[in-house]
Each structure stands twice: as structure tokens, then as C-alpha cells.
Amino acid sequence: MGFELNGFSTSIGGISWNKTTSSKELFTHLLFFLESKRILVNPIELEFKDWCIESVLEIKKQLVNITQEVKLKDFDADRIRNLVDACNNYLDTVTPMNLTGIIYKKDGRWEDLSFDRAMKEFRASFKQEIEKIEKRYRLKFHKIIPEEF
Numbered sequence: 103m104g105f106e107l108n109g110f111s112t113s114i115g116g117i118s119w120n121k122t123t124s125s126k127e128l129f130t131h132l133l134f135f136l137e138s139k140r141i142l143v144n145p146i147e148l149e150f151k152d153w154c155i156e157s158v159l160e161i162k163k164q165l166v167n168i169t170q171e172v173k174l175k176d177f178d179a180d181r182i183r184n185l186v187d188a189c190n191n192y193l194d195t196v197t198p199m200n201l202t203g204i205i206y207k208k209d210g211r212w213e214d215l216s217f218d219r220a221m222k223e224f225r226a227s228f229k230q231e232i233e234k235i236e237k238r239y240r241l242k243f244h245k246i247i248p249e250e251f
Contacts, residue, residue, distance in 0.1 A: 123172045126239045129181075133232065133243050135164055141221075142228055143245040151217070155196060158224070162189040177238060181231050188227035195220040225249075 141157040
């Protein structure tokens with residue numbers, strides 16, 4: 103966190119400033135948040151569609167909220183946009199599915215092929231963007247996003 107001078111008064115004296123967040127700090131916090139999301143890192147054999155949707159909506163909300171904390175450079179804005187797009191694509195695919203209850207895996211694939219594709223595309227998109235963030239800011243995502251799920 104840094105500080106940005108935004109005012110200086112004379113006679114009595116005084117300086118005012120705003121706290122600023124760097125892009126690296128923003129992405130450090132974002133990666134920590136994403137490490138907590140089971141939809142990205144939980145290689146389990148069953149899921150609840152509603153929990154997955156709830157998790158993706160929470161991720162999407164966080165992505166939009168963090169854009170208010172820092173002035174984004176083009177690279178940073180592109181990463182956030184791509185992650186939001188991945189959320190929207192997942193929601194567009196999964197929301198209309200008439201799946202209730204538990205969705206199981208059979209032979210390494212979700213029993214519903216559309217759900218299987220949505221999960222794989224969502225995780226692959228996030229993994230790709232996280233790798234770009236890690237490389238750019240020398241950060242580390244401390245969880246594994248499974249490729250087989």
C-alpha cells in the first residue's frame with residue numbers, strides 16, 4: 103500500500119493523502135481469495151449445481167469490486183475482464199441446466215456433459231489468467247487447479 107499526496111495547505115500547515123493499492127497488492131489479495139474457492143481447487147467426485155453457481159457469482163462480484171480499489175493498467179484490466187468473461191460463460195452454460203441435487207462423476211467426467219465442459223472451461227480459463235498474473239507480478243497461486251475436472 104502506498105500513499106498519494108492529494109492536498110497541501112499553508113499558514114497552519116497540513117498535508118492530506120489517499121491510500122493507494124498497487125496492482126501487485128490487488129492481485130495478491132485476489133489470488134488469496136481465489137485459493138479459497140472450491141469450484142477452482144476442489145477435485146471432488148460430486149458437486150451441487152447451486153453451490154457452483156453461488157461460488158461463481160461470488161467470484162464475479164469480487165472481481166468487479168476490486169476494480170474500484172486501483173487504477174487498472176491495460177494488462178490488469180484485461181486479466182479481470184477475461185476472468186469475468188469466464189464467470190459469465192460458466193453461468194450461461196450451467197444456469198439453464200435442469201440439474202437438481204448432486205451431480206456425480208463417472209469415469210472421470212461429470213455425468214452431464216454440458217456441466218463437464220463448463221467446469222473444465224471455467225477452470226482452464228482461470229488457470230490461464232492466473233499464470234499470466236503470476237508471471238507478470240512474480241506471485242504464487244498456492245493451490246492446484248485440477249486439469250482433469
